[in-house]
Amino acid sequence: MTHLWEIFSYLILGLIQGLTEFLPVSSSGHLTLGTAILQLPEEDLTFSVLVHGATALSTIVVFRVDILNLITGVFKKNEEGEKARKYVGLIVLSAIPAAIIGLAFKDQIEGLASSSFVGAMLIVTAAILAISQKVKSKPRSSVGVGASIVIGLAQAGAILPGISRSGSTIGAALLLGISRAEAAKFSFLMALPPIIGANLLEIKDILGNESATVVSQTSVPYVGYTIGVIAAFVAGLAACQWMIKLVKGTNLMWFAVYCFVVGVLALIM
Numbered sequence: 001m002t003h004l005w006e007i008f009s010y011l012i013l014g015l016i017q018g019l020t021e022f023l024p025v026s027s028s029g030h031l032t033l034g035t036a037i038l039q040l041p042e043e044d045l046t047f048s049v050l051v052h053g054a055t056a057l058s059t060i061v062v063f064r065v066d067i068l069n070l071i072t073g074v075f076k077k078n079e080e081g082e083k084a085r086k087y088v089g090l091i092v093l094s095a096i097p098a099a100i101i102g103l104a105f106k107d108q109i110e111g112l113a114s115s116s117f118v119g120a121m122l123i124v125t126a127a128i129l130a131i132s133q134k135v136k137s138k139p140r141s142s143v144g145v146g147a148s149i150v151i152g153l154a155q156a157g158a159i160l161p162g163i164s165r166s167g168s169t170i171g172a173a174l175l176l177g178i179s180r181a182e183a184a185k186f187s188f189l190m191a192l193p194p195i196i197g198a199n200l201l202e203i204k205d206i207l208g209n210e211s212a213t214v215v216s217q218t219s220v221p222y223v224g225y226t227i228g229v230i231a232a233f234v235a236g237l238a239a240c241q242w243m244i245k246l247v248k249g250t251n252l253m254w255f256a257v258y259c260f261v262v263g264v265l266a267l268i269m
Contacts, residue, residue, distance in 0.1 A: 006221060006224050007221075007223055007224045007227060009038045009224070010047065010221070010224035010225065010227055010228035010231075011224075011227050011228060011231050012034060012038065013031060013034055013035070013038070013047070013051070013228060014051055014054075014227065014228030014229060014230070014231030014232040014235070015231045015232070015235045016030050016031060016034045017030075017031060017051040017052070017054075017055060017228075017232045017235075017236070018051070018054065018055055018058070018231060018232040018233065018234065018235025018236035018237075018238075018239060019235045019236075019238075019239045020239075021052075021055040021165075021166075021232075021236055021239065022055075022059075022166055022188070022236060022239040022240045022242075022243045023164075023166065023239055023242075023243055023255065024125065024129055024164045024166050024167025024168075024170065024171075024243075024252060024255045024259075025122075025125070025164055025167070025255060025258060025259055025262075026118070026121070026122060026125055026158075026161070026162050026163060026164040026165075026167070026259070027055075027164075027165075028118075028161040028162070029118040029121060029122055029125075029161050029162035029163075029164075032114070032115065032118050032161055032162075033115060033118060033262075033266055036115050036269075046225070047224075047225060047228060048202055049199050049202045049203055050225055050228065050229045050232075051228055051229060051232040052195055052198065052199050052202075053199055053229075054229045054230075054232035054233040054236060055195070055232055055233070055236040056191075056192060056195045056196060056199070057233060057236075058232075058233050058236035058237040058240055059188050059189075059191065059192060059195075059236070059240060060192070061237060062188070062237065062240045062241055062244075063185070063188060063189060066185065066189065067189070069084065070084050070087060070088055072084075073085070074088055087143075090143055090144075090145070090148040090186075091148075091186075091189055091190050091192075091193065092193065093145065093148045093149065093152065094148045094149070094151055094152035094155065094186075094190045095152065095155075095190060095193040095194055095197075096152060097149075097152045097153045097155065097156035098152065098155045098156040098158075098159060098194045099193075099194065099197060100156070101156045101159055102156075102159055102194070102197070102198065102201075103201075105159075106201070109159055109160065109161075112160065112161060115266050115269055116266065116267055117161065117162060118161050118162035118263075118266055119162070119262075119263045119264065119265070119266025119267035119269075120162065120263065120267065121160055121161060121162025121163045121263070122162045122259045122260070122262055122263030122266065123259070123260055123263035123264070124162070124163060125162065125163055125164045125167050125168070125256075125259045125263075126256040126257070126258075126259035126260035126263060127256075128163075128164075128167055128168055128171045129164075129167050129171055129252050129253070129255055129256035129259065130253060130256040131171070131175070132170070132171030132172075132174045132175050132252070133174075133251055133252055133253050133256070135175055138177045139177045139179070140176065140177045140178055142178070142182060143173070143178060143182065143186050147173070147176045147178060150172055150176060151169050151172045151173055151176070151186065151187070151190065152190070153172075154168040154169050154171070154172035155168065155169050155190065155191070155194065162263070164259070165187075165191060166187055166188070166191075166243065167252075167255065167259075169183075169186075169187040169190065169191075170183045170184060170187045170247060170252075171252075173186060173187065180247045180248050180249075181244075181247070181248050183247060184243065184244045184247040184248065185244075188240065188243075188244075
């Protein structure tokens with residue numbers, strides 16, 4: 001029974017990670033709440049690396065054409081190559097704030113992962129989404145240097161558990177007047193460097209910590225890991241595509257309401 005519950009827990013956490021990584025509801029916050037509800041000891045670093053890698057892979061699959069065009073485009077000497085190099089530069093620029101804050105305050109931020117803190121930050125996420133849907137800004141054709149920095153700062157703020165990364169970055173882009181389609185595309189592509197970088201740091205922690213696998217220290221739960229990773233990838237694939245459609249043609253206010261309700265419930269809990 002214990003083994004089955006462990007597998008079920010990995011399945012649920014994998015689904016939560018895959019769905020909430022792209023929907024504007026905070027994956028880190030939901031994983032914290034999910035771990036608490038399932039009454040698991042604490043975060044399993046090995047599992048965290050695997051499911052974050054799975055959702056990063058789902059992003060690559062969804063935007064494979066754009067990513068391939070950028071990779072091949074940077075080597076071209078024509079106008080297309082110039083645009084590709086500029087776009088890659090903007091993505092790198094947007095990742096700098098998150099990298100600085102993540103490296104400087106990693107331990108302090110991890111210490112904030114409590115249900116009450118997550119609840120408060122989910123309410124902040126609700127406010128960000130609501131404001132982004134109500135405030136109308138002067139339209140701009142594309143992401144520039146200034147916009148990249150502002151959206152990057154929004155992504156850095158989303159390091160806090162409970163602040164949605166996609167919600168804050170897409171919200172910031174919409175407030176800057178960037179089109180919904182471009183806001184979604186830039187938000188998901190700019191997430192890849194921080195996700196990959198965070199994974200590398202977690203791998204370093206795992207290599208330096210023999211008890212990094214918390215849920216089952218006597219034997220590696222391969223079945224649970226596999227099920228969780230598959231669940232995270234499939235759910236992430238669906239959520240990423242769904243979110244792109246939602247941003248293009250749907251008001252995100254319902255997600256604001258959801259984050260507010262869950263935030264209040266977390267505070268009460």
